[in-house]
Amino acid sequence: MTAQSPPAPGIEAELQDSWLPMVVIGMGQVQMSLNINALPVSIGNIVNEFNTAPTTVGTAIVAYSLSVAGFVMLGGKLGQKFGSLLIFQIATVLLLLAMVMMTFSTSAEIMIVAQLIAGLAAAAIVPTLVVLIANNYRGKQQSKALGILGAVQAITTVTAFFLAGALGTWIGWRWAFGIIIPFAAVVLLLSFRLKRVPKIPGVKIDWVGVVLAALSIIFISVGFNNLNGWGLVLARAAAPLAPLGISPAPILIVSGVIGVQLFVAWAQRRVAAQQTPLLALEVIDSRQEQAAAISMMSIVILGNAMTFLVPLYIQMVQGRTSLNTSVAMIPYQLAVFAAAISIVRVFDRLTPRQIARKAFILVAVGMVVLAIVMNNEWGTLPVIMGLVLVGLGQGSLVTLLFNVLVTSSPKELAADVGALRGTINNLAAGVGTALAGALVVGILSLNIQRGVMDNPSIPPELIQQVNLDEVTFVSNDRLQATLTTTTATTDQMDEAIAINAAARLRALKLTFLFLAALALLVIVPSRRLPSYVPGEVPTPER
CATH class of the missing domain: 1.20.1250.20 (MFS general substrate transporter like domains)
Incomplete structure (x- = not known):
């Protein structure tokens, strides 16, 4: 050369x-x-x-x-x-x-x-x-x-x-x-x-590597994406399954991390065998x-x-x-x-x-x-x-x-x-x-639940009409439209909207x-x- x-x-x-x-x-x-x-x-x-x-x-x-x-x-x-x-x-x-x-x-x-x-x-x-x-x-x-x-x-x-x-x-x-x-x-x-x-x-x-990589990434992503809906530790009602009452979200995340380790080990094995990982x-x-x-x-x-x-x-x-x-x-x-x-x-x-x-x-x-x-x-x-x-x-x-x-x-x-x-x-x-x-x-969700429970203007019977387990970001207009289907009075609606607005800002x-x-x-x-x-x-x- x-x-x-x-x-x-x-x-x-x-x-x-x-x-x-x-x-x-x-x-x-x-x-x-x-x-x-x-x-x-x-x-x-x-x-x-x-x-x-x-x-x-x-x-x-x-x-x-x-x-x-x-x-x-x-x-x-x-x-x-x-x-x-x-x-x-x-x-x-x-x-x-x-x-x-x-x-x-x-x-x-x-x-x-x-x-x-x-x-x-x-x-x-x-x-x-x-x-x-x-x-x-x-x-x-x-x-x-x-x-x-x-x-x-x-x-x-x-x-x-x-x-x-x-x-x-x-x-x-x-x-x-x-x-x-x-x-x-x-x-x-x-x-x-x-x-x-x-x-x-x-x-x-390396098709085995493709499967391991894809499954690991999908498990991690889906797990993180559903932490709130399926539950951080204990399973919620929306979870598709609940082994021993545990949310599948953290199980998927842990499985994905294990899959990454398997992927690395498999790649090392292919290198040792002089194959392309x-x-x-x-x-x-x-x-x-x-x-x-x-x-x-x-x-x-x-x-x-x-x-x-x-x-x-x-x-x-x-x-x-x-x-x-x-x-x-x-x-x-x-x-x-x-x-x-x-x-x-x-x-x-x-x-x-x-x-x-x-x-x-x-x-x-x-x-x-x-x-x-x-x-x-x-x-x-x-x-x-x-x-x-x-x-x-x-x-x-x-x-x-x-x-x-x-x-x-x-x-x-x-x-x-x-x-x-x-x-x-x-x-x-x-x-x-x-x-x-x-x-x-x-x-x-935590802020709203605490704000509603601690507010004397919101009676328990009204709280039971609203599903606090599925709290999410909603506009004031949409919240008011939801409250119109309940027994809430005008003053109670105004109080609930104020609680929601303060909770949104604090959460952010x-x-x-x-x-x-x-x-x-x-x-x-x-x-x-x-x-x-x-x-x-x-x-x-x-």
Whole structure:
């Protein structure tokens, strides 16, 4: 083999590859982000048209997230076996078809199936994006490309929130998904201008690993998603089964965690037998990589918890439109975008460990600010400041942690890094949404029960007419409509509405404080992130 001399200093900075591939890669991310971010903004309109509960939209979000998280590792291996560009193109066609179903759905069930298919398509697309970046860029340009990918996701979220809000308010919620159809078609056409990624010979699909990974992720996600409905420990009436009176939700979570351990053990066994595992464990075998994975999961949980709480409060409590929701979330999403694309500039001055610590503190401070200033008006400056602080911290962490994982693994494992990122992001998204819902509804239920029991204006016979075991976030109008079917007097209705309003606000504040505490706790594992100074060659800590 002919030895090559290293390039002179500054040469790499001068030799820049074309950004055209990044445009196509970014558009591939956009088509997925437009879909999943339009769902929470469209909650009110979908609920009204299909005459269903808000949790149905949550089910569609979870169906998408589960599909991606459960099968993104399979998507990575399919890319290695058949070529990442080919898989990218096939998955884009599948996403296009899913959006056709979504746009013309006639029931909530069809909508959920459409999101399930869209999730499977995204599971194949997500790993290919990392492979395409690694195949086209290197060095500082690769770091910038990874930052752009994170920034594209953030700015698309802003766009999706605004488009879905505006279209849902003025035309109809279906248009927010209909515009993805021609967009996906353009992505497909432009993808033929990309150079093909060669197949990796000898790759075989680990179907046992696929089953273990999918079941583990589904168990964990479904368990978290039903903690409130099925019971935190003891089973509630809504639980589908109750072994020994215990809720199936924690049983599923524990089973999922055990499944993850089995998956890792199975992957190690395949490596020992010189066979291809579903996920190359080299991408998470150092302490630094493990810290990056844990930190990434934590920030995605925190971000999705907040983006679930804000639309829920604005639409279901304040009774405002989806457009109001999109406007309220714009400062946060712009902050994520700005941080994700600009944090690369400080990589030469601060270590990943330092950046992560400062970013998690920013997130915690932002959550505390939101808890303190929380009231019925989301347009106040302190609230905007809280949202911006969380966004700056989240955007910085997303790009930083993604870079740590990509740069610490060889180029041939780019698909595995992409699969790991997709698994973490979508599993954490489902867990974050479910955790926020369980916390805020659980706290709300306790507050309402205590407020009603301690209020002499609410007689016991009236309490018996209302099912306090199924307390959820409802508007004042809907609560009043429910109370009209009881024997409640006008004064008792006013008192019950006041109790509910105070309980909602307190539940929201306490949930944000809990999220702030979680952000501070994650600083502990993030201390294992790389601490090398500029110019050093990082040595992974095994």
